[in-house]
Each structure stands twice: as C-alpha cells, then as structure tokens.
Amino acid sequence: MNIALIGSGGREHALCQKIYESKISSKIFCIPGNAGTVKIAQNIDIEISNFEKILKIIKFYKIELVVVGPEEPLVKGIVDFLNKNKIKVFGPNKFASKLEGSKAFMKKICKSYQIPTAKFKICKNKSQVNDFLKKSNLPLVVKADGLAAGKGVTICKTKNQVLNVSDQIFKGKFKSSKKLVLEEFLNGEEASYFLVVDKNNFKFFGTAQDHKRVGENDTGPNTGGMGAYSPAKIINKDVEKKIINRIVKPTLRALKSKDKHYKGFLYVGLMIKNGDPFLIEFNVRMGDPECQVILPRLKTDIVEIFLNTVNDKLKNTVIKWRKEKSMTIVLCSKGYPGSYTKNKKIENIDKINLSKSDYLYHAGTKYSEGQLVSNGGRVLNFTSIGKNFFIVRKKIIHLIRKLNWKNGFFRKDIGWREIKKNANN
DSSP states (O other): OOEEEEEOSHHHHHHHHHHHHOSSOOOEEEEEOOTTGGGTSEEOOOOTTOHHHHHHHHHHTTOOEEEEOSHHHHHTTHHHHHHHTTOOEESOOTTTTHHHHOHHHHHHHHHHTTOOBOOEEEESSHHHHHHHHHHOOSOEEEEESSOOTTOOEEEESSHHHHHHHHHHHHTTSSTTOSOEEEEEOOOSEEEEEEEEEOSSOEEEEEEEEEOOEEETTTEEEEOSOSEEEESOTTOOHHHHHHIIIIIIHHHHHHHHHTTOOOOEEEEEEEEEETTEEEEEEEESSOOTTHHHHHGGGBOSOHHHHHHHHHTTOGGGOOOOBOSSEEEEEEEEETTTTSOOOOOOBOOOGGGOOOOTTEEEEESSEEEETTEEEEOSSEEEEEEEEESOHHHHHHHHHHHHHHHOOTTEEOOSOTTHHHHHHHHHO
16 A cells, blocks of 8 residues: 655654554655655655645555644645545544644633633733733743644743733734633643544553753753653553543544544643643644654554544554553754754764664754755654663663764753652652
8 A cells, every 4th residue: 555644753754664664555655754764765845735736646656545744734624635535544634633723722622611721811912911910820821822833832930921922922923823822830740642533433542751841850942842751650540531531532522513523643732730630732643752752662553543543443443552661862953942053964873773672763854965964953863662761761862972963962861750750669
C-alpha cells in the first residue's frame, strides 16, 4: 500500500519510521519531509496548505492512505477536502479540529458539559480583560484563540503584562485570531494522555510528560517542547478513569451531538492536581516531542491502527506496548525559541552509533548541496528506551555529546521530576 505522510518535524520522522516498519506499507511519500525521512521515504517539496497540489500527487502516485501529522492542515480542512475526493485519510475533520484550532470553542464545550478546566473568560476587547482581572488573582494565563505555533500561551505575573500581551493579540500578533482566552493559573503537574479515536470507539495510545520551558529547572519562555518521557507515572488507573469519564467521553459526546464525529489521534493536555485531572488543552494530532517517546514503545503495526480507525473498526483492535521506559531530548539551534540562524552544518552524524534501543529523529533538518544542515529551531531528537529513566537520560546525553554540534543546545534535566521521585524511594 502506498502511503503519504504530511509534515516535516520530529513527529513526522517518528511516524514515518513506524510506517516503514509496517508489513502493510510498500512506498511512503513525505510531504515535504526532512533529512531523516528522505532515507526511508520519497520527500516531495509541496506546501502543506496547498491541498490541490497534494491531491495531484496522491493521484499520480496511486496513494491509498494519507496520514496528517501537524495541526495546521487539519484545522484548515484537509480531511474534508480529501474525503470529498474519495481519499482515505487519518485525522479529524475541520469541525472536530476546532478543539485545537480555537481555544474559545474548546472552553465553550467545557462549560456546556461540565468538563473540569481552569476558570476562564473569552475576550474580544480590553474592557473584557479588565473585568476578568478585577475578579481574579495573579498569575493569569493569556491564550491566543487560534493556532500560534506553540507561542500563543503566556503566564502573566502582573496586571500590566496581562494587558500588554492581550493588546498584542487584539492587534493581530497571531493571524489565526484576534480573540483570546484569559484563565486562572492552575498549580499541579502537567501530563499528556493520548487516544486513537474512530466514529464509535477509542483506544488508549500512551502517556507522556513534556518539558515546555527552554531552561533547566523549567525556567525561561515556552517552546514547542525540549524533551519528553513516557509513560507518565502520575496518570495511574484512578486518574485515567477520571480523564475518560470527566473529559474524553463528554467531549466526544459534544461533537456527536453536532453530528461531527472525531477520528484520529486525540491529545489530552492535562494539569493533575491532588489526583484530579483538569483539561488545559486538546491537540488534534500526536504531540511533538511526545510522539517520539510513545512510538518506540508501540508493538502493534501502526498502519493496521490507521486503517482500522479510518474504517471505524477500532473496537476489536488490540494495541500492544513494550514495557520499557522511553525518553527524548531535543537538540535545538542556539537562540531558540527566539531568533536563530538556519543552514548551520551538522557534521559527525555518521559517528553516532545507535543500538537497537536508540533512535535519532530529524526535525528541523535538510540537505543542502549534499551537506546536512539545520532548518529550524528544534533540530534533532535523540530518543532511547530502557528500564530506568536516569540511565536512559545518561545514554542520550552521551550520544548528543558525541555529535558535538557547536551551534546547538539542549536541556540536561529532562525527566527530572520522575528521576527525583525514584531517587527518594
């Protein structure tokens, strides 16, 4: 079966690798892909928002299944477009994708279905912001309503900061929306819970904890993610039941009430406080870098999962997992998440000896005149699996140091909470 995978990040390289390992896949086409996917697939350099060109490629190469990695084409309606053209596609439709595409849409569902989340107000102007400020304690979280490439959330410690950040959003800092959501700051521990969903059923698809802040000890500005580990021990059986009954089922019911079923990966972003889960956000795709720690633990053929989801046959699908722990550390361009320089040579990559339990996923990379160069803020994902997070992290850091990329940096404390807990037990 010929399969197309849309996207170019570390998540897509991890997905591509799993599709490559499948007994069902024959040829893989990555649109546009990166320097990692080119070794196991055919990269095709097309803008991911150009649906007409993508359709031509699908027809030309007789592609039978399309898997959509990133959120932007999902929110813009690529699934609806391809379905109309009788193409099988894994991912949620445009309406369901508003769970990620609009923070206001998601919060309205929370309000209507009593889903536990932070207290909030949807604001379209400064006076609405001031109203919420009067009734709330600081810090407050300001969230741009639409997609903002991971840069739309700011934790504000002062009233002036709330007003300044809000003002920038109202003036169109993010093209996707001039509306925002103000919400109370929740204390607790963040975790991510993943599902794969078809029209009638859903199946567990792993847990992970991401590290959003750029600096060690979780300091500095938010990023797209500096590293992650899986599984997230904080999500025990009791917490999982609450997630499903209080958050997942009411959300899927809300979509079904509009006759808009969910299909694809569903990422539930949570704050766990005293054993109770609160919904922070939904993502309508696998997380990045969470995908890079969950997929190495997956034993079941991923293409079988995709096809059963598309054909609404998830019910009898058994998804099996490896018991080992998994961790990824992201090697970033110096300056990220601020300004950084692209096209920096990455040498020594051939000197990295990976064992069967190690994975090197490309993210912001490309080949330029035969030379591997950086092409983004998050450049490479070093992933490893093993029995102990501390030993796994040590092994990853050894591999990164072996690469010795002078134009990059990384966090050395990924998994610090879990490692600290184990050290104290």
